[in-house]
Amino acid sequence: MTPSADLLCCPICDALHRLDDLPDGRRARCIRCNTVLGTGKPEAITRIVVLAATSLILMTIVVFYPFLQLRQGVFTSKASVFDTVMTFSSGAMAPLSIAVGLFIIILPVTRLALLVWSLFPLSIGRPPWPGASRALRWSEVLRPWAMAEIFMVGVAIALVKLADLATLTMGPAFWSFAAIVFITALGDTQMSKHTIWTALDDSTR
Ligand SMILES: [Zn+2]
Known part of the structure; x- marks a missing residue:
């Protein structure tokens, strides 16, 4: 066809x-x-690429910088998202660790990277890189499985519960993650599939 x-x-x-x-x-x-x-708007493509690239950079802060700090008297505890993922890494809960890592870090990063790969050359007026249309299709397939925002909802609920028990300080990773959720939502509103696929089609001809 x-x-x-x-x-x-x-x-x-x-x-x-x-x-x-x-x-x-x-x-x-x-x-x-x-x-x-x-x-x-052909600029929609540029906007999607910029937003996806920004989220990718922020993701490195999310993984390696402190997410939350808890203080209760003399006791202080810091945790990064990486620590959170590794909490359940041994024993019967190990699959949970893998699932959390997959849904909040690996799949969102993969999806963002696929978006940048498929659309970056178009945004600067160049012919697309090999496998661009396959990458774009996979980024759409992964969209429901990239659950960074659901993780943030869970964190928000936990913060409300913990606020009475200890002094909480949000680290740079927390704010980066919040920014990623916002930027991803903004990027998705720019995703007119028809516009993007037509642009990709036209540029391969
Ligand atoms: Zn309709």
């Missing part, structure tokens, strides 16, 4: 639309369910 550039299926309700070239800054919405189908 050959892809049709002007026919577009709504990802939510499956309504089929005929989509002409969109002027810059305009959005096309589904006539049935109002989902955004495409944006007329």
Whole structure:
């Protein structure tokens, strides 16, 4: 089958639309369910790449810098995300350690790296790197499994419970992680699949 550039299926309700070239800054919405189908902004690609690259850099801070510090009298305890992941690394809880590491660090990093790999050359007007479309498809497959924000919700609940028991100080990793959650959400709002895939298609021709 050959892809049709002007026919577009709504990802939510499956309504089929005929989509002409969109002027810059305009959005096309589904006539049935109002989902955004495409944006007329090629800059959206640059924005996605910049946001993904920023998150990748912040991720290095998340892994290696202190996340939280607890103080209770003379007792002080510091923990990084890496320590948190390694807490359950031995015994029967080891699979939990692997799962936490996978969902909050490895999968989000993989997804961000795939996004940068597939879209960075487009953002500077170059032909895409090999495997760009496969990388982009995998970044979409991984999206539901990258659960950094769910980890942050868990941390927030734990903080409320701990606040009465000890003095808590948030480390640089905590703020980086919060920034990543925000930046990822912002990046996802820029992800008009139709715009990105059409740009990738056009650049390989
Ligand atoms: Zn729809």
